[in-house]
Amino acid sequence: MKAFVVKEYAHPSKIPVTLDHPEPTVGPDTVLIDVYSAGLNFFDILQTQGKYQTKPPFPFVLGAEFAGTVARDSPIPPGCPLRPGQRVFGSAQGTYGERVAAHVSMIQPLPDTLSFDQGAGLFVTWPTSYEALVGRAQLKAGEWLLVTAAAGGVGIAAVQIAKALGAKVIAACSPSKMEVPLKYGGADHVVDYTKEGWQKEVLKITGGRGVDVVYDPVGRVKDSLKCIVWGGRVLVVGFAGGEIEKLPLNLVLLKHISVIGIFWGSYHQKNPSRAVEVWKELLELLSSGRVIPVVYTETYTLDTLVKGLDDLEKRKTWGKAIVRIREQPGEKAKL
Numbered sequence: 206m207k208a209f210v211v212k213e214y215a216h217p218s219k220i221p222v223t224l225d226h227p228e229p230t231v232g233p234d235t236v237l238i239d240v241y242s243a244g245l246n247f248f249d250i251l252q253t254q255g256k257y258q259t260k261p262p263f264p265f266v267l268g269a270e271f272a273g274t275v276a277r278d279s280p281i282p283p284g285c286p287l288r289p290g291q292r293v294f295g296s297a298q299g300t301y302g303e304r305v306a307a308h309v310s311m312i313q314p315l316p317d318t319l320s321f322d323q324g325a326g327l328f329v330t331w332p333t334s335y336e337a338l339v340g341r342a343q344l345k346a347g348e349w350l351l352v353t354a355a356a357g358g359v360g361i362a363a364v365q366i367a368k369a370l371g372a373k374v375i376a377a378c379s380p381s382k383m384e385v386p387l388k389y390g391g392a393d394h395v396v397d398y399t400k401e402g403w404q405k406e407v408l409k410i411t412g413g414r415g416v417d418v419v420y421d422p423v424g425r426v427k428d429s430l431k432c433i434v435w436g437g438r439v440l441v442v443g444f445a446g447g448e449i450e451k452l453p454l455n456l457v458l459l460k461h462i463s464v465i466g467i468f469w470g471s472y473h474q475k476n477p478s479r480a481v482e483v484w485k486e487l488l489e490l491l492s493s494g495r496v497i498p499v500v501y502t503e504t505y506t507l508d509t510l511v512k513g514l515d516d517l518e519k520r521k522t523w524g525k526a527i528v529r530i531r532e533q534p535g536e537k538a539k540l
């Protein structure tokens with residue numbers, strides 16, 4: 206099969222597409238997926254170079270998120286509700302290939318309302334943002350939320366989910382992306398957080414009060430505390446800025462705030478019953494059309510995947526960047 210195969214550690218730009226990689230085989234509790242679209246992630250670039258925590262043995266196919274169909278010739282484990290041909294999305298190692306073997310616990314049914322492109326970037330970003338806002342920060346209708354990197358994968362999902370919850374959203378992002386959270390996320394306001402003193406704009410928008418909740422996937426918590434309300438909540442989601450942020454605890458005390466972590470990847474092991482609830486609620490929300498996954502306008506193929514990863518590395522993309530693995534006849538978003 207055609208796939209992006211890593212045979213030794215190298216930057217993605219040095220890796221050619223392989224045309225005749227063997228198809229994966231299934232193990233216990235796994236099914237074969239015909240991959241249609243796959244989501245690009247920054248950690249792919251780290252993984253090809255051996256700089257990511259997950260180091261599969263060589264040769265391995267790159268890619269971690271997919272949308273596709275359960276292969277017609279896939280074995281189905283006993284008791285598994287999946288059926289051959291079913292549209293699904295999920296996560297597995299090796300999604301930049303025409304077929305991938307995925308564990309049944311890492312597969313969800315793809316709502317009819319969503320295209321493969323929209324489904325390919327859902328599996329990690331959307332439950333992370335949903336559980337962060339709903340389960341962890343308990344965001345309420347009418348509250349002010351500040352989202353940093355609001356045009357990025359988890360950020361734009363957070364903006365949409367918060368709007369669906371009835372919150373008022375201030376999106377912060379770099380200047381070239383400011384239209385994205387407004388146009389695709391429904392944010393109420395957007396600020397350029399690369400500008401000195403951007404927090405004053407947030408204070409002005411909130412009538413001098415500050416936001417109730419900060420959602421931060423970048424490492425801009427300390428900056429954001431200049432525009433949080435006394436007693437506010439801060440969600441620590443990630444460190445896209447490249448450094449693990451350190452926070453002086455006197456600020457936590459003086460601002461009387463709660464700093465809340467979210468690690469969605471641990472839920473299946475640490476809190477599986479909540480993971481089931483989150484997926485149920487999220488799939489209902491996604492099916493309702495009140496939220497719509499945002500796909501970056503340039504779609505890549507296996508032949509242009511290196512350009513996609515380069516665009517991602519250079520911080521050009523927004524929403525979820527997608528690589529089309531197969532032709533998708535008649536397949537388009539129904540929203």
Ligand SMILES: NC(=O)c1ccc[n+]([C@@H]2O[C@H](COP(=O)([O-])OP(=O)(O)OC[C@H]3O[C@@H](n4cnc5c(N)ncnc54)[C@H](OP(=O)(O)O)[C@@H]3O)[C@@H](O)[C@H]2O)c1
Nearest residue numbers: 333354357358359378379422442443444445446467468469
């Ligand atoms: N806690 C969890 O369970 C969980 C789950 C998923 C992801 N995450 C983490 O959340 C973070 C964001 O993930 P994502 O999927 O939203 O990523 P993404 O789509 O690549 O977006 C990241 C955004 O961060 C901003 N950014 C600021 N400084 C940056 C820098 N130095 N390099 C690159 N981007 C920079 C960029 O927006 P601007 O150009 O507008 O600044 C970029 O669009 C990652 O650190 C990821 O590991 C955590």
